Amino acid sequence: MIILRKKYFRGKNAVITGAASGIGRTFAIKLAKMGANLAISDINMARLEQTKEDIESIGGKVISCKCDVANEKEVNNMAENAIAEFTDIHFLFSNVGIAMGGPFEYFTLDHWEKIIKVNLWGMIYCVRAFIPRMLEQGYGHVIVTSSMAGSLGTGGMIPYCTTKFANSGFCEALYGEYKRKGIDVSIICPFPLKTNLIETVGMSIPPELFEGLSPEAIEHGIKLGKKYYWDKYNEDKGPLSGFCGGFPVERSVNRFIKKISRKKLYIYDRRYGRLLQWLRGQWPGVYKHVLNDLGKKHFELIEDTFKEAVNIAKNYENK
Numbered sequence: 001m002i003i004l005r006k007k008y009f010r011g012k013n014a015v016i017t018g019a020a021s022g023i024g025r026t027f028a029i030k031l032a033k034m035g036a037n038l039a040i041s042d043i044n045m046a047r048l049e050q051t052k053e054d055i056e057s058i059g060g061k062v063i064s065c066k067c068d069v070a071n072e073k074e075v076n077n078m079a080e081n082a083i084a085e086f087t088d089i090h091f092l093f094s095n096v097g098i099a100m101g102g103p104f105e106y107f108t109l110d111h112w113e114k115i116i117k118v119n120l121w122g123m124i125y126c127v128r129a130f131i132p133r134m135l136e137q138g139y140g141h142v143i144v145t146s147s148m149a150g151s152l153g154t155g156g157m158i159p160y161c162t163t164k165f166a167n168s169g170f171c172e173a174l175y176g177e178y179k180r181k182g183i184d185v186s187i188i189c190p191f192p193l194k195t196n197l198i199e200t201v202g203m204s205i206p207p208e209l210f211e212g213l214s215p216e217a218i219e220h221g222i223k224l225g226k227k228y229y230w231d232k233y234n235e236d237k238g239p240l241s242g243f244c245g246g247f248p249v250e251r252s253v254n255r256f257i258k259k260i261s262r263k264k265l266y267i268y269d270r271r272y273g274r275l276l277q278w279l280r281g282q283w284p285g286v287y288k289h290v291l292n293d294l295g296k297k298h299f300e301l302i303e304d305t306f307k308e309a310v311n312i313a314k315n316y317e318n319k
Helices: 002-009 022-033 045-057 072-086 109-137 158-181 215-233 249-261 272-282 284-317
Strands: 013-017 037-042 062-066 091-094 140-145 183-189 266-268
Touching: 002 249, 013 022, 013 072, 013 109, 022 037, 022 045, 022 091, 022 249, 037 045, 037 072, 045 062, 062 072, 072 109, 091 109, 109 140, 109 158, 109 183, 140 158, 158 183, 183 249, 215 284, 249 266, 266 272, 272 284
Parallel strands: 013 037, 013 091, 037 062, 091 140, 140 183, 183 266
Antiparallel strands: none
């Protein structure tokens, strides 16, 4: 099976967005080891260049460029560079995403616009930029990194779930329209992974929590509060045990690559991902209980995070 996986990628050309860290970086390095040629991009050029150097050190062929997927012009420029370098594009990994958590009523329209711009429009821009070339070729494979939150609605993550469900719906329709034209589609649905996603997470916070504290103290409290949240969220026996617990990225990406090479549509990194979808169709009452229980536990973690962030901010202020 490993030989078949390598054969699927060997000598092929892959575009990977968000390749500076996490899932994107891991995909890039593993595909390079399998003999793929790579066009990688990110907004963090320092980290992206490190990824490029690591690929070149193992003999991989790679080009890189700065690209904010929320900017259509930058996406089109990235696509032009990749096509000019490689001509054919066999794989597009639309991998960039940001997350947001907190009570729905405190999310501003700015929060909504930002996450929709990155998670939804970013994907649309990328696919629009490469689909014409794939149609000319008569083949291609679009891989979009969604989330388990794109299959399982989670209280406390409404903006994130909204965009990730949109990712999944877009990909299903894309598959239905283009499979007969030689273009495959895969939707990556990871459960929480031990990545640096928390660095870009936005939070909706009741403003009265930090009343009377300086902006510096608030910023410090929120920064360390988010770290507290992410550490707890990823604990194997933490408050969301049974639903979450962060997997090492490499472990999950190995599974993703295996399933991509088999041209699977929905790809999960945990076996109970498909079970949850079966529950939704077969036992909707049980599924509703899962949604309620997950939302309750997640909100308990969010409330604990708020308390932790406020205490950190107060201690910082009183130094």
